[in-house]
Amino acid sequence: MNAFTQEAIAQPPRSGAAGAAQFAGWDSRKYTYYKPKGRHATHYEDVTVDVQPDPKRYLLQDFIISFPDGTPTYSENWTAAKSSDWHQFRAVDEEWERTHYQRQSTICGMIGNVVENARRAGAPKRLDRTWVKVLEQYLGAYKHAEFGLGMATMHAQRYGYTQMINSAILTNSSYKLRFAQDLTLYLAELALDLPEINLDLGKQHWLENPAWQGTREAVEAINGTSDYLEKYFAVNLVFEPLVAELVRSGFFMQVAAAQGDFTTPTVISAAEGDYQRNLANTAELVHILSQDAEHGAHNRALFNRWLAEHGKRALAAARQLQPMWSLPHHKVAQFPEALNRALERIRSITGELGLELPAELKAA
Amino acid sequence: MTAGLTLNKITSQRGVSIGEAARRIADLGWNPSYVQEAMTFPTDYKIGRQPKDPMKQVLRSYFPMQEEKDNRVYGALDAALRGDMFRNVEARWVEWMKLFLAIIPFPEISAARSMSMLARLAPGEELRTGFTMQMIDEFRHSTIQMNLKKWYMENYIDPAGFDITEAAFGKCYATTIGRQFGEGFLTGDAVTAANVYLQVVAETAFTNTLFVAMPSEAARNGDYALPTVFLSVQSDESRHIGNGHSLLMSILNDPDNHLLLERDLRYAFWQNHCIIDAAVGTLIEYGTTNRDKSKESYVELWHRWIYEDYYRTYMLPLEKYGIKVHHDDVAAAWDRLVKKNYHHKVAQFFSVGWPVNFWRIEAQTDKDFEWFEHKYPGWYAEFGDYWRWYGKKSVPGETPMLFDQENGYVYPHRCWSCMVPCLIREDFVVDEVDGKLYTYCSELCRWTHKVAFSAEYEGRSTPAMGRFSGRREWEECYHGWDLADCIKDLGFVRSDGKTLVPQPHLRFDDKEMWTLDHVKGNTIQSPLVLLRNMTPEQREKHIADYRAGFTIRPFQ
Numbered sequence: 002m003n004a005f006t007q008e009a010i011a012q013p014p015r016s017g018a019a020g021a022a023q024f025a026g027w028d029s030r031k032y033t034y035y036k037p038k039g040r041h042a043t044h045y046e047d048v049t050v051d052v053q054p055d056p057k058r059y060l061l062q063d064f065i066i067s068f069p070d071g072t073p074t075y076s077e078n079w080t081a082a083k084s085s086d087w088h089q090f091r092a093v094d095e096e097w098e099r100t101h102y103q104r105q106s107t108i109c110g111m112i113g114n115v116v117e118n119a120r121r122a123g124a125p126k127r128l129d130r131t132w133v134k135v136l137e138q139y140l141g142a143y144k145h146a147e148f149g150l151g152m153a154t155m156h157a158q159r160y161g162y163t164q165m166i167n168s169a170i171l172t173n174s175s176y177k178l179r180f181a182q183d184l185t186l187y188l189a190e191l192a193l194d195l196p197e198i199n200l201d202l203g204k205q206h207w208l209e210n211p212a213w214q215g216t217r218e219a220v221e222a223i224n225g226t227s228d229y230l231e232k233y234f235a236v237n238l239v240f241e242p243l244v245a246e247l248v249r250s251g252f253f254m255q256v257a258a259a260q261g262d263f264t265t266p267t268v269i270s271a272a273e274g275d276y277q278r279n280l281a282n283t284a285e286l287v288h289i290l291s292q293d294a295e296h297g298a299h300n301r302a303l304f305n306r307w308l309a310e311h312g313k314r315a316l317a318a319a320r321q322l323q324p325m326w327s328l329p330h331h332k333v334a335q336f337p338e339a340l341n342r343a344l345e346r347i348r349s350i351t352g353e354l355g356l357e358l359p360a361e362l363k364a365a
Numbered sequence: 366m367t368a369g370l371t372l373n374k375i376t377s378q379r380g381v382s383i384g385e386a387a388r389r390i391a392d393l394g395w396n397p398s399y400v401q402e403a404m405t406f407p408t409d410y411k412i413g414r415q416p417k418d419p420m421k422q423v424l425r426s427y428f429p430m431q432e433e434k435d436n437r438v439y440g441a442l443d444a445a446l447r448g449d450m451f452r453n454v455e456a457r458w459v460e461w462m463k464l465f466l467a468i469i470p471f472p473e474i475s476a477a478r479s480m481s482m483l484a485r486l487a488p489g490e491e492l493r494t495g496f497t498m499q500m501i502d503e504f505r506h507s508t509i510q511m512n513l514k515k516w517y518m519e520n521y522i523d524p525a526g527f528d529i530t531e532a533a534f535g536k537c538y539a540t541t542i543g544r545q546f547g548e549g550f551l552t553g554d555a556v557t558a559a560n561v562y563l564q565v566v567a568e569t570a571f572t573n574t575l576f577v578a579m580p581s582e583a584a585r586n587g588d589y590a591l592p593t594v595f596l597s598v599q600s601d602e603s604r605h606i607g608n609g610h611s612l613l614m615s616i617l618n619d620p621d622n623h624l625l626l627e628r629d630l631r632y633a634f635w636q637n638h639c640i641i642d643a644a645v646g647t648l649i650e651y652g653t654t655n656r657d658k659s660k661e662s663y664v665e666l667w668h669r670w671i672y673e674d675y676y677r678t679y680m681l682p683l684e685k686y687g688i689k690v691h692h693d694d695v696a697a698a699w700d701r702l703v704k705k706n707y708h709h710k711v712a713q714f715f716s717v718g719w720p721v722n723f724w725r726i727e728a729q730t731d732k733d734f735e736w737f738e739h740k741y742p743g744w745y746a747e748f749g750d751y752w753r754w755y756g757k758k759s760v761p762g763e764t765p766m767l768f769d770q771e772n773g774y775v776y777p778h779r780c781w782s783c784m785v786p787c788l789i790r791e792d793f794v795v796d797e798v799d800g801k802l803y804t805y806c807s808e809l810c811r812w813t814h815k816v817a818f819s820a821e822y823e824g825r826s827t828p829a830m831g832r833f834s835g836r837r838e839w840e841e842c843y844h845g846w847d848l849a850d851c852i853k854d855l856g857f858v859r860s861d862g863k864t865l866v867p868q869p870h871l872r873f874d875d876k877e878m879w880t881l882d883h884v885k886g887n888t889i890q891s892p893l894v895l896l897r898n899m900t901p902e903q904r905e906k907h908i909a910d911y912r913a914g915f916t917i918r919p920f921q
Contacts, residue, residue: 017459017522017587018451022873026525026859026866030518034532034856048511051531052470054544059535061842063835065544065784066552068406069820069828073835074552098505099435099512106432109425120378148393152484152493155500156405159481159551164474168504171477175501179424185389186425189381200389208395218399225400 034059038091045095050088053164058088079160080230081303083296087162089289092169093281101172105179108271112183115267116190124264125194131330132260133195136188139325140265141203142213143248144184147272149220150240151177153232160229169282170233176275187268212325215318216244222314230286234304235311237283238354241276242346243315244322249273251339252325259331280350287354301356308351309359316361319343340365387421387494394490405485407829408556410622415489416615419607420498427498431505434597438509441593442516450589451520456725456871458586459517461652463526463724465579465644466514467534468543470507472550472567476605477503479551479559486555487612495608502601513594522873525859525866526723533723536855538839539715542784546640553818553831556616557629564609566633570675571641572602578649578666585655617686624823627689630680632817634691635809638698639783642667646708647715651729656736664702664741672699694809701789701807709741709748710788716755717766717774720848720884722867723857728756753920759869761879766869767848768887773918778892778911779838782810790914795896795904802897844891849881851889 015021019030031042035050054060055075064073072078077087096104119125128136154174161167192198207213223235249269257265290300319340326336344365351358381389480500484493518527526533534540550563576599580592616622646663661669676695684690701707716726729737729752737744754772758764767776777786778793781803787793794805798815805811816822818832836842843851852858857866863880870877899907 016452017454017456018449019520019522019524021452021522024523024873024875024878025861025864026528027523027873029528029860030524031528032515032518032530033528034530044512047515048508051535052474052507052511054471054531054535059532061536062541062544062837062839064548064552065541065833065835065837066548067832067834068553069830069832071832071834074548097512098508099439101501102428102432102435102505105424105428109428113425117376117378121376145393145395151497152394155484155497156403156481158500159406159478167474167478171500171504175424175497178497179428181393182390182424185393186381186386186423189385189389193379193381204392204395214399221397221400221402224397224402227403 035088043095045097045100046091048097049092049164049168051164053167055162075160075162077162079162080228082230082290082300083293084162084290084300085293085295087166090163090165090169090286092165092172093285094169094172094278096168096172096278101175105175108179108183108274112187112268112271115264116187119264120190120194123194124261125191127261128195129260129262129330131328132257132262133191133198135260135325135328136191136262136265137198137200138202138206138210139328140184140253141188141200142206142210143216144181144188144203145207146216146220146245146248147177147184148181149217149224150236150245151175151181153220153224153236156224157229157232166286169286170229173233173237173279173282176272176279180272180275183268183271187264212321212323215314215321219244219311219314219318222311231307233283234287234307237276237279238287238350239308239311239315239347241280242350243312243343244318246273246276246346247319247339247343248322248325251342252322252334255334255339256326256329256331259333260329284350284354287356291355304354305357305359308356308362312347312359312362316365383421383423386423386425387418387491390423390494391418391489391491394493402485406482406555408486408554409625409825409827409829410554410556410616411619412486412488412556412612412615414615414618416487416492416611418491418495419611420495420604422494422498422604424494424498427501431502434600435505435509438593438597442513442590445589445593446520448589450587451522453587454521455586455588455654456522456873457654457727458583458588458652459521460523460526460725460727460871461648462514462517462588462591463530463533464537464539464722465648466510466517466527467530467537467723468540468546468644469575470510470514471534471543472547473503473510474507475547475550476559476563477501477507479555479563482551482555483559483608483612487615492608492611495604495611499601499605499608502604506598506601509594509598513590516590523725526725529723529856529866532856537723538718538721541837541839542640542643545636545784549636554827554829556612557625557632557830560609560612560616561626561629562633562636564605565613566630566637567641568602568605569609569679570634570671571637572599573670573674574641574645574663574666576602577670578645578663582649582653582655585657585660586653617683617688620687623687623689624825625827627691628817628822630683630688631691631694631809632813634680635694635698635807636783636813638671638701639780639785639806639810642698642702642708643711643785646702647712650708650737651712651715651726656732658736658739662740663708664699667702668699671695697807697809703741705789705792706741706744706747707789709737709744711785713748713751713774714777714786714788716752716869717776719867719869720765720767720852720865720879721855721857723855724866725868725871727869727871728752728759730756747917750920751917754917755869757920761877761883765848765879765884765887771918773915775911775915776892778804778896779840780804780806780810781833781837782806782813784837787911791912793908793912795908802893804893804896838891838893840889840891841894843889844894846889847885848887848889849885852881852884 158170480496583591787806
């Protein structure tokens, strides 16, 4: 017979606070089921690692629903890349919900303030008239490219084998979609003060202007691949340095000030900041996979193939955009210099990652 | 200065209207002409009509709004610590949060992933913006909940169980039920999973019980953190409900979809009932110490939110579009709750299995009995003695409840469909699918596995529909194992290498805590393996005996 009594069972503890009693495990106050990347677990790791389970990490009963062909809820085969440990990757920007909203909200506030103050000061009325047409037609067209990258990454965030990979792709998508909307609303606000702006022309140029067709084809090709990692790779390691940065930094941010425009560079600078984070995350993942002891050679060959396929299209897209540099009245930037910087950029990125640029890009 | 002067009058200027902003953003997409979008997860539904975004939100307003909501949440967590919340929190309640918060971040992040599937299927761009926000919302929910769990681990008297949370989620015999819920959002037919199962049923109907009833009960137990986090989460749900309804209206538009929709509403409603009512009914009625008789019971809340709000105002109007609504399913779920004691039997099952849990469950006491009897007349006759046995058997050295022969409980079969055990014994169903024998808690769960999750439905080919897979019966994974070895394999042992993470009481004292030595010598068996190994005659008798139920022996 034991000492059981109802009273003993009902007796509440003195306090529910940490340290109110000492017993086995009372001081186990860190997540113990994963190995942090550094000496100490970061907040990002604590709220991210292992939330998406899989049979290699504790999923005792395996995935319990499958697609009709037997493919489980998450599959390592959704990319041609291979990994001996998909769980190794941590996002370099360590983004989780709070930091993501803080950063996105700060950007929204920055853009809102700049545009509001510029409008109050009458800045749109002082823009060079030719430049207004460039914004209307070319920035108006470019917003669709950003949207296309946002949708590609939104699609891709379903397929990664770990929470860390998918969440990095998710925040990438969130940044791209916000920026596409930033541009859309910025142009709509300019149109409030400049009623001659036709807000439908941007899409028309995106669909019809020969200068944009290479870019559209490159974006559609990214959305056309069924390999989620190829999408992520092509967006951040190919399209962004060769086309997107070329348009954003190589054209709008350099040229705008000379046309009396101080707002467009601010709006666009947010996307340049976003890209640094997305680039760092993608480079980290590609680096891990390229150096994989078991699959590194396979992955490097695969990445080189992706680089060649998407690089060829992106280079053609960049070259087709050349006429844009001739449009502004005040020509403060030249296309060849801008393209050279873009090529240097992709050479630098792929060089760091030990990847082989295709001949067209090497020679360009 | 004039009395009527405000900053707004000085600074305001004309802006882009919400309608115009939403219209412009909806025009960002285009039909590709060089390369078609990659095939995504398929559906057997046809979506011809372009869904509208009812919320008309843009990310420019979304991000600052969400940041403000976050600021309130994190500010409240700091305030709770400064106010010494944990001094007064009820340990009974926080222990159950080890289970709840182990489960919920996975369904949340699954919902984020599933938006990818819907965004590709829905024609037009307008609702894609809605799906975008839902994707980011769900990312928010998953990580804000992980943060809350970390916060409990750092500040609550017993962190064991929180510290192994995601590993425990992958292995525990109870969390498997939550995986069925989460995987259901993103596997199989994309519309079935992400629209009907997630948005139309889980979010529209059952998040009220999850994210409103739970916080109310938390506050009654001195926990102000969970209400802060989960009511903030719930404030995002109206957006998701709007997304779901908009896509549903596009689907309804095509009569070819009606048969599939009828199937999916049946499956989704019944499985949400089986899983959510099992979990939340147990958590808020057995994890609480508040026995205020004037508060609503779980079934009263269910009647208000599921029956009145959802069934009468959301499901019933679907009939006018030609959808057959299965009123009998709603009535059957209600009967399971009020006449067949569904969630009381779930609480009983969780407590029987305490050694393979990763949280503490203490016995219900006289004060609890009184409340249960008041709210559920007849409760004491069926469950009172059981909880007295449980209290007695909570002392190390007693036989663990899982193997105790003295109290009369019979360990249940597991439902192959909803993963909750077959606790309403008279409703137990056995059937063969593809030549193999399976067990189910109810006729509708049998139908879900055999009829709904199939390549054909009522003569119509359904090539996109998912399949049940994996080692769905948890007990089979440890069939023939010694209980102590099983617990070690689960990782449910504290840092001293011998004391169990789960305990059948709230006594925070090494002398009172169970160790591996206390549970050694008991062999786990899979009811399904045993059933499959029986001769037809033995099986027939076993099923008849099982349906007849068991009686808890009078407590001595």
